Amino acid sequence: MAKTGTYSSARIKRHLEQYKIATMEDLKKVLGTDVRMTVFRKLRELPLRTSYSHRGKYYALEKTIKFDDLGLWSSQSVWFSTYGTLLETTKVFVMKSEKGYSVIELDDILHVSVKESLINLFKRKCLCRKRIAGVYVYFSISSDVQTKQVIRRREYLYDQDCKSGKVEDGLLQHELEAAIVLFSSLLNEKQKRLYSGLEAIKIGYGGDQIISKLLGIDCHTVAKGRKEIMDYDLEVERVRKKGGGRRPIKKKPGNRKDD
Structure with missing residues (x-):
């Protein structure tokens, strides 16, 4: 040799x-x-x-x-991919996607089976996963990007249902849910907690779990916000100017008991 x-x-x-x-x-x-x-x-x-x-x-x-x-x-x-391996390519495609990807959708684009890669990335917390309309969809781990992706996914599903004539009362909720997610993304931590609690109150039984999944926040956080609203346990910042509001009543000397 x-x-x-x-x-x-x-x-x-x-x-x-x-x-x-x-x-x-x-x-x-x-x-x-x-x-x-x-x-x-x-x-x-x-x-x-x-x-x-x-x-x-x-x-x-x-x-x-x-x-x-x-x-x-x-x-x-x-x-071949400019991003290298199948795992890295799968991750980048989901992170950059407009409305996330289901397994079938990404299979069609990459021309290979990506199920194992997606599950692996989800378990390693490199991607997020939500069940939407009965199908697991994978999204970015960035909360801001994920919020936009979820909204666009729901809008896409609603548009598809409209085109196919399959719109039902339940499907009309997509627009409302998208609006809730979008509005919530504009709030700070305390405001988001209270808002999630308010939406949970509107739903009633099981509302904490529903809002928790929709907004991607802890169920206990929703419950805390709901309890604060129900108990009127709120710290409202001062909105009146100093000296405003009802003036205190002054007691007259003749009204004193010891006179």
Whole structure:
């Protein structure tokens, strides 16, 4: 067997220029070796990308890759991403999405199964997940971005139902819920707590849990806000100017009991 120094990365480069993509087994044959480390050493000499599909087993020269507007490129049904691995690509696509993604939606865009990646990212708290209209949808972990994504998701579902003639009374709630989420995002922590409690009161039984899921806040926070409103336990800031309001009554000397 030839020594490692006799192998040339130029042979790999010429092969990839001609065939666009190749696996480790392909490149072993190109170099005429059965040793993986020999191929790896030569690969490090070249500007390469690995596929996010097919478990990353395909290689391509960076100069031959022409990423589209989504940052994707394919050759012979093998997919590459400007973001690298499937896990990272999945994360970036959800974080940058307009209305989040369901598993099926992202499968169609990335042309591979993303369910395992999405669940992994959710468990690692890299993404958030909400059940909307009976389907799990994945959103950004940024509260501001997530709020906008949820609103647009609900608007999208409502529009789809309108177009298909499937709008029912229950579905009309999408617009109201979107408005509640949007308004809540404009409030500070105390205001949001009280507002969530008010909306829970309107709903009645089970309101704490419903509002908690809708706004993405702790159920105990909603309950606390509801209790503060019901008990009138509010610290209202002074709104009158100093000296305003009803004047105190002064007692006349003749009204004193000890006179």
